[in-house]
Amino acid sequence: MTIQHRASAAERHRQLQALELRAAGDDYDTIAEKLKYADRSGPYRAVEAVLRRRESAAAEDLRRLEDHRLDTHTARLAAELQAIPVGSDPMAVARLIMAQLRVSERRARLHGLDLDYRHHSVNVGASGGLESLKAEWTRLMEVSTARPDIQALEAPHEG
Known part of the structure; x- marks a missing residue:
C-alpha cells in the first residue's frame, strides 16, 4: 500500500521557488544552499514534483x-x-x-x-x-x- 503525500502550501511554494531557480540556470547544489535544503537531492525532488503535477x-x-x-x-x-x-x-x-x-x-x-x-x-x-x-x-x-x-x-x- 502506497501512502500519498500531499504537499502543504508552503512546501509547494518552496518547490516552485526551486523550479524558478533551476529555470534561471542555478544548479541543484546552489538551489539547495539558497533554499536551505540538506543536499542537492532536495531541490531535484522539488523540481520533479512540480513537473509531475504540471501545475505551473x-x-x-x-x-x-x-x-x-x-x-x-x-x-x-x-x-x-x-x-x-x-x-x-x-x-x-x-x-x-x-x-x-x-x-x-x-x-x-x-x-x-x-x-x-x-x-x-x-x-x-x-x-x-x-x-x-x-x-x-x-x-x-x-x-x-x-x-x-x-x-x-x-x-x-x-x-
Missing part, C-alpha cells in the same frame, strides 16, 4: 528550456560522431553513443515517459560491428533531430 507555467517553461538544452547536446554529439573517421578510435564512438543515450534518457524523464531501457553490450573491438552501430546510430539521430510539427501531431484526426 514555469514548469512548462523549464521543460521547454531543458528540451532546448537537450537539443543542443544532441546536435553536438551527432556532429562529433560524424567527425570520427571510419576505422578510428572505437572507444570514442562508444562514448558518444553512450552520451547520446543518457541525453535520450534525460529527455524521457523530463517528459514523464516510461521507456523500457535494455542494456546492450557491444564488443568495440569487433571488426565492422562498431561501424555498423555508428551508421545505425547516425541514421537514428537524423530522424530524431528532424523535429516533428507538434501542432500537426496534436491536431484532431478526422474520421
Whole structure:
C-alpha cells in the first residue's frame, strides 16, 4: 500500500521557488544552499514534483528550456560522431553513443515517459560491428533531430 503525500502550501511554494531557480540556470547544489535544503537531492525532488503535477507555467517553461538544452547536446554529439573517421578510435564512438543515450534518457524523464531501457553490450573491438552501430546510430539521430510539427501531431484526426 502506497501512502500519498500531499504537499502543504508552503512546501509547494518552496518547490516552485526551486523550479524558478533551476529555470534561471542555478544548479541543484546552489538551489539547495539558497533554499536551505540538506543536499542537492532536495531541490531535484522539488523540481520533479512540480513537473509531475504540471501545475505551473514555469514548469512548462523549464521543460521547454531543458528540451532546448537537450537539443543542443544532441546536435553536438551527432556532429562529433560524424567527425570520427571510419576505422578510428572505437572507444570514442562508444562514448558518444553512450552520451547520446543518457541525453535520450534525460529527455524521457523530463517528459514523464516510461521507456523500457535494455542494456546492450557491444564488443568495440569487433571488426565492422562498431561501424555498423555508428551508421545505425547516425541514421537514428537524423530522424530524431528532424523535429516533428507538434501542432500537426496534436491536431484532431478526422474520421
